[in-house]
Amino acid sequence: MMYLKSGLFCIQDIVKSMGSGLIRPLIKEVMRKERDSVHCHAVITHLVQICDADELLDVLLKQVEESDPVAIADTITLLMQHIQPVLMRLGESKPALMSLALDALHKQVSKLPVPYTHKQEEEDVHGLGRCCTALLTFVQPFVQEVKSQDAKSPVASTYHVRMRTVLHKFCMESLREPLLEAQLDRETHKSQNSPLWNFATEIMTTLSAIQEPLPNLLLYYPLRGKEDKRVVQDDSHLHESRACLAYLLFVQLIAIELFPAVFSPVFILQCNMEYINILLGRKDEPWILKGLDLYVKSLERVLDNSLPVKLLELKIFHTVTQNLIQIMTDCPIQHLRVKALVVFQLFTEKLNWEAKHKFYRCIMKTSQHAGVESVILTNIKNQVENSNKSDGQMDSWFKGTLLLVLLRDTLSLPQGPETDLLHGMDRVMVSLNLLRYLLIRERNKSTGIWTDLCDIAESYIKILRVCLTISKSYYGSELKRLHEDKKVKVRELKEASGKKSVQHMIVKNKALCGMPSEAQEKVLECALVTYDLMESLVIRIEEILEERV
Missing domain, CATH: 1.25.40 (Serine Threonine Protein Phosphatase 5, Tetratricopeptide repeat)
Incomplete structure (x- = not known):
């Protein structure tokens, strides 16, 4: 009997010292899913309990790193079940080794595609939801350990400070991947069992739980600033x-x-x-x-x-x-x-009023985009209207001399007479409407800005007139030439290349080269209609200016 007991102890010692080497083939056997793996699971669980913790962790983390790209979710959810109890057996080395484990696990989770729609999240084809849920289960005992120690003593030991640091790092990395990519919606997810929503909630709760x-x-x-050591x-x-x-x-x-x-x-x-x-x-x-x-x-x-x-x-x-x-x-x-x-x-x-004034001037000087500038000009008109309805002191930023300063910066053409009016159509149309509004409003008032306003308008309209003349002449001649070429050369072009006639022009910074002649004709006709609209506004403004005489 004594010899039998000695033999058993000898076998147990052998298993304890060499059993970690069996983990790799056992894990592979489980992952094959070719037959019932209950016994393999039982053996792995037993080895995790008796073998050297450092050796076991080394083997398990290598398995994490070598996860099959096609089966990442299955692999790491299985390995997490066994890595957790190994870490729980560790002593003072736990924080450092737990950091390694969480880094390895998170690296694999980060490779999984983040679902774009709620339906994709429900289907969880790639297993990101399962992995997030498993990660929460994995870290929970360590979070509870830190909370328990905090409850016992207000002064944390070095060990628990290190544990908090590891958990903090895990939470912050999880916020970036996968939560920064995740499509989250409170109304949709809160009433449903969403793994990603639950993951986000638990990560936020964990940060507070570990005294962050x-x-x-x-x-x-x-x-x-830079003085902070962190x-x-x-x-x-x-x-x-x-x-x-x-x-x-x-x-x-x-x-x-x-x-x-x-x-x-x-x-x-x-x-x-x-x-x-x-x-x-x-x-x-x-x-x-x-x-x-x-x-x-x-x-x-x-x-x-x-x-x-x-x-x-x-x-x-x-x-x-x-x-x-x-x-x-x-x-x-x-x-x-x-x-x-x-x-x-x-x-x-x-x-506030002053900030708006400064902001509008800054954007008009730096944006170089007609659409953005048209938005600013529309806002200026709205502010002028609002300042008319108020008797406060702050609204003076859109009255009198300050309004004139703003208009001199905004009512201008970026390239002078050579400005591409079609490209800047939005800005020009809004600026003309603003100018017409201001002239009509000020002509019967004694605000003291009428003369200066007229000078600004005359200067702007004078340059705009030159631009309109050049642009209408250019686009008109191009349209005429297109019509003539269409009549004379369409048969020759079809026979020679089988392609539609093309011309070379720049409109809104895009070449018309390669555009069918019908499309070119539409662009040219639209341009001329736009110029007619601009000209009608210019004529109305000129009529108002003549009335001052």
Whole structure:
């Protein structure tokens, strides 16, 4: 009997010292799914309990790294079940090794496509939802361990500080991938069992549970500057994580109950501008959408409908505005362009009178885009109308001398007589309507700006007349030549190349070369109609100017 017991102890020692080598083939056997793997699971579980923890972890993490790209979700959800108890057996080395484990797992999860629609999330073909759910289960015991220690003692040991750091890093990495790419919607997801929504909620809750106050992460961090020691350890990824954190908090209202209500809306907007800038600076649709939504919610929090000028003068506001304008003008996705325009307009409405005046002048000098400039000119007209209805002192920015200063900066043609009127059609038409409105309004008033206003109008109309003459002559001759060529050469061109007649012109910065003659004819005719509309407005303004005599 004694010999038998000795033999058993010997076998157990062998298994404990060499059993970790069996993990790899056992995992592969389970992943094959060719037959019932209950026994394999049981063996793996037993080995995880008795073999050397460091060796086991090394083997399991190598299996994570070598995951089959086609079966990432199945592999890591299986391995997480066994990595967790191994980590629980560790002592002081747990924080460092847990960091390695979470890095390896997150790296694999990041390779999985993020579902774009709610239906794709429900189907979970690639398993991202399963992996997110498994990750939450994986970290839960370690979160509870930190919370338990915090409850016992207000002074954290070095070990628990390191554990908090590891969990903090995991949460911030998860915010960037996959949550920054995820399509989240409070109304859709809160009432349904959405793995990604649950993941986002738990990540936010975990940050608070490990004593990471949300204001410290979001509001104070951007203001710390280079003197903060944590900045040295930071990188662009963590800034992006904070941007996602701000989005989840202020747009989706996840964990908003954990955020103190003592911060002013203007202060929150100021801090969020850094994150909005990060999101709008990317070309990815999910990022841009989150940036626009965060901008809207931050602006809506500014309840007094005014924004101190000193905030407008911060460099970050100019950078964000340029990103917003770029989306409005260059983004190939229409609904993003439309939404960017809405946000741009909302931002201008939140400025006070002085800030609006300065902002309009700045944009008109720097935008170089007719569509954006037409929006600004429309806003100027609206502000002039509003200032007429108010007797306040601030609205003087759109009256009298200050209004004349604004008009001299805005009622101009960028290239003088050589300005492409068709390209700048939006700006020219709105500017003419603004000028006509102001002349009609001021001609029977004694505001003291009538003479100067007429001088500005005469100078503008004089140059515009030259542009119209040149443009109408050019486009008219091109249309006439096109008609003549169409009659004389259409048969020759068809026989020679089988292609439709083409001409070479530039309209709105796009060459007409390669465009069928019918399309060219439409463009030319539309251009001439536009010039006729401009000319009719010019004639009306000239009539008003003649009345002053």
